[in-house]
Amino acid sequence: MRESFLDRAARTLPPAPRLRRTADAQSAKAGRVRGTRAQRARAAIVAAVWLALLTVSDAQDRSMNSLAEQYVRLVLAVGQHDADYVDAYYGPSEWRTEAEAQKLPLAEIASRAATLAGEIAAAATAPDADEMSRLRHQYLSRQLEALRARVSMLMGTKLTFDQESKALYDASSPTHTEADFAGVLSQLDSRLPGKGSLIDRYDAFRSRYVIPRERLDAVFKAAIDACRRRTLQHITLPPGESFSVEYVTGKSWSGYNWYQGNYRSLIQVNTDLPIYVDRAIDLACHEGYPGHHVYNVLLEKNMLRDRGWVEFSVYALFSPQSLIAEGTANYGIEVAFPRADRVEFERRVLFPAAGLKPENAARYYEVLALVDKLSYSGNEAARRYLDGRIDARAAADWMEKYGLYSRPRAEQRVRFVDQYRSYVINYNLGRDMVAAYIESRGRDRWAEFARLISSPRLPSSLIHARN
Numbered sequence: 001m002r003e004s005f006l007d008r009a010a011r012t013l014p015p016a017p018r019l020r021r022t023a024d025a026q027s028a029k030a031g032r033v034r035g036t037r038a039q040r041a042r043a044a045i046v047a048a049v050w051l052a053l054l055t056v057s058d059a060q061d062r063s064m065n066s067l068a069e070q071y072v073r074l075v076l077a078v079g080q081h082d083a084d085y086v087d088a089y090y091g092p093s094e095w096r097t098e099a100e101a102q103k104l105p106l107a108e109i110a111s112r113a114a115t116l117a118g119e120i121a122a123a124a125t126a127p128d129a130d131e132m133s134r135l136r137h138q139y140l141s142r143q144l145e146a147l148r149a150r151v152s153m154l155m156g157t158k159l160t161f162d163q164e165s166k167a168l169y170d171a172s173s174p175t176h177t178e179a180d181f182a183g184v185l186s187q188l189d190s191r192l193p194g195k196g197s198l199i200d201r202y203d204a205f206r207s208r209y210v211i212p213r214e215r216l217d218a219v220f221k222a223a224i225d226a227c228r229r230r231t232l233q234h235i236t237l238p239p240g241e242s243f244s245v246e247y248v249t250g251k252s253w254s255g256y257n258w259y260q261g262n263y264r265s266l267i268q269v270n271t272d273l274p275i276y277v278d279r280a281i282d283l284a285c286h287e288g289y290p291g292h293h294v295y296n297v298l299l300e301k302n303m304l305r306d307r308g309w310v311e312f313s314v315y316a317l318f319s320p321q322s323l324i325a326e327g328t329a330n331y332g333i334e335v336a337f338p339r340a341d342r343v344e345f346e347r348r349v350l351f352p353a354a355g356l357k358p359e360n361a362a363r364y365y366e367v368l369a370l371v372d373k374l375s376y377s378g379n380e381a382a383r384r385y386l387d388g389r390i391d392a393r394a395a396a397d398w399m400e401k402y403g404l405y406s407r408p409r410a411e412q413r414v415r416f417v418d419q420y421r422s423y424v425i426n427y428n429l430g431r432d433m434v435a436a437y438i439e440s441r442g443r444d445r446w447a448e449f450a451r452l453i454s455s456p457r458l459p460s461s462l463i464h465a466r467n
């Protein structure tokens, strides 16, 4: 059996710095932490790993850690064939170096993954195991199943949109027809008077709410600041967490969080298309607080460092984890900024920062709330397109007509679907599943939200938990 991450850590890491339980650790010598910030940060990681070592007490955990290490190595191996697959990795750097050097063929990855699935099934948790251990086992097993599906796709297996989303994200999006969007489109029709088609009138309406390029950074900073303050009132984050923002072009997405490990994120904002004022809070919450940045920070803190669960040192993009990540990031927007609160904040702070008329904020958000009801039209266009029933141009037409995407945005979205395929369901279906789960569990949305992003829950378990 391969040595586990923790075994290796025990052998290769320098002695642990002062720990409360130092006396229990035979080989740990208490030492003073001095030196540069980087050394201190490393010392903190060493301390965390040692603490995890001391807490990993039973054989079951050790066996799961060894299986989890094999999973991480397989994710890194798939990353050699699929550039989008490994979204974040902050485990031992030699595992990545080894994956790069080995470049295992897909067939070999598939065969090792099948063996590992059997081993994980055989390592079922004891009936009296605590909830977190049970969730860990189910989660690892399902994440691996998604890896096997992705490998099979890379080897040429064709799945329908729904088969694919079920295999990769543990969920499938409801089907809609044109008629499902007619009611909302007719409400918008009367809300946006004037000449021309509805999409032209909506485009014209929205063009009055673009953040000028030179004000973009100031508006984003104000939004990030507010999202962070609100989040910190409810969720404790480890000291030193931070992120930086970069403005980029030529991407199929509008924003992206690249989690770097060590409680840091790089957030990229795509400026290819005009950025409307609502994107400030949306992106700041979704990519930052309480969205992806907070989610990743808490996974690193609670799962990897505190418990030593090494599978959380890697994030495979095409996996059930993404439905939880995107769903909580989108639902987090309304947790941090409930509707009335948000309009008030936009009116008072962001509209003036963007040089827009504050008195228009309420109307703008009323129209956007209606347009948001069309969001599943994007899933439908992607389903028809990926299932080969319509071509790229017709998919963009569909998004334009039933989702009110401007033409350039519809074309950008089709490029996104080409690259990420059924991943699109994670945003709206993910948000709705997370919302229904959290709202069925009590009134303290922040507490439930924090609990959800601090535990390894599968999308399908959100539904079962509600029934």
Ligand SMILES: [Zn+2]
Residues within 6 Å of the ligand: 286, 292, 325, 326, 329
């Ligand atoms: Zn996201």
